[in-house]
Amino acid sequence: MTTPIQSKSPDHKPVQQTVRIAAVQYLLRSIKDWDEFENQVRFVMKAAGDYKPQFVMFPEIFTTQLLSFMDTNDLRKAVRGLDEFTERYTQLFVELAKQWGMYIIGGSHPTITDGKLLNTAYLFSPEGQIFTQDKIHLTRWEKEKWQGDPGQHVRVFDTAYGRISILICYDIEFPELARMVCEQGADIIFVPSCTDDKQGFWRVRYCCHARAIENQVYVAVTGTVGNLTVEGLGLHFGQGAIITPSDFPFARDGVAAEGVPNMEQIVIADVDLSKLVSNRINGTTIPLYDKRVSVYETDVEVIQA
Template structure:
């Protein structure tokens, strides 16, 4: 019997709000639109919306984005409750959390039994350095009841080794919460995420933060999608589903994990196998 997983990727639009309860309502309404999904994925730093609850937020410099870390406990409590109440696995995007004198950009996966699984972003996009963001140092697969998954947060998807190490650990679905400020940045992550799906023969869930809340918060360019390898058993484009650009919505799809095995064994382009088969060719690369 095939192993089917119902996925939902949130195309999130940041907007000015008055307090945390308004953020909670925003999130709860979007989770309701994901009813029945095994795995719901919110995008990277959708929590920047919380900066707009602070007095005089429009006068804050962008370097003060770390102030949203004060909401971390409320954020964890909100998504933990939603996952338990709805019996779903929910990726609450990512949130800045204190780390010494800096912050880590941490993706949180909330489970129906109340667990919280965390992944700290390992490769920080240069612009993030202005927020005093440090880098994590782990890249591990997560065993869920229905699939093996792993995180590539935004820029991590542009670093092929991040997805490759997860695929070698058995990941079937790469979770890519993302927040890009321009259309160029969006396509850079989207094309990279799709390349990771093709070369590792896995599914990728690309969930995007968008919206135009105004300075100091950056504009987000968003078109969330669910991606597959490009072969006869998948859509020709490798795009299983995608949102309308810059429109808040939820992308839904049911994927068959057994098709990944079929694709690796008898697909037209066995890239995952061949990348490992000829690994001896890559060992001579100079190291920095």
């Protein structure tokens, strides 16, 4: 399902310089069947597609909306039951990506692979291809309540509009992952997220800003809003944003665009990839290249003081 990507240097030149990103603040409302889910997704894609973005991103595990018409007395079993919708989910987004001629980061969807429950993000191309990125670091809820399994590999994807990566929610809180993909030339990191409270939201949001600064990269983040009568999904705090490095060529506060918290809407912004190339060479600081690798390869000295 996933095609290997050949490495390039971090300063590779993307095909198109100006890229439009649409981040969906997806409203979790109770539904009665698959058709209601599909109708909502199609409505959102029509609203986003009219603005002709190159990328549309949905939030992490937004397909848990399907649990609202499933038996959730045994939550562990119910979440695994979502995998039964994987084929319909992928078929829907393959159709939409081809219809609108754009890349869709289809949020993430609980997927059983080789007997393991993975939190898998799907990337759908305009040509109908499907690529995946599993969540590497699981939250306590995912480990203890869902008894999920972590992913093992980080990927970057070459697209017609630059090289991208997907780090799912908690994964953006680990600087090493973002540095790995940026050292392989990522221009944009997409962060589909799902947080239940404001503390969790700000953990992810602040880390998105940090990763954008550390790696001189654009970071797009979005989350679920609304609520479901399902254990663990009763509350959500979400706000989409397109985040830039903090330097003169970019937005003053490092925010190209952001939504109104906890409202159903789509956040849209244009980003100029050529500015990244220039900033990584001529920036006020150049943290992507200033990392002293030799120091990082030495042991930390422990001094008794």
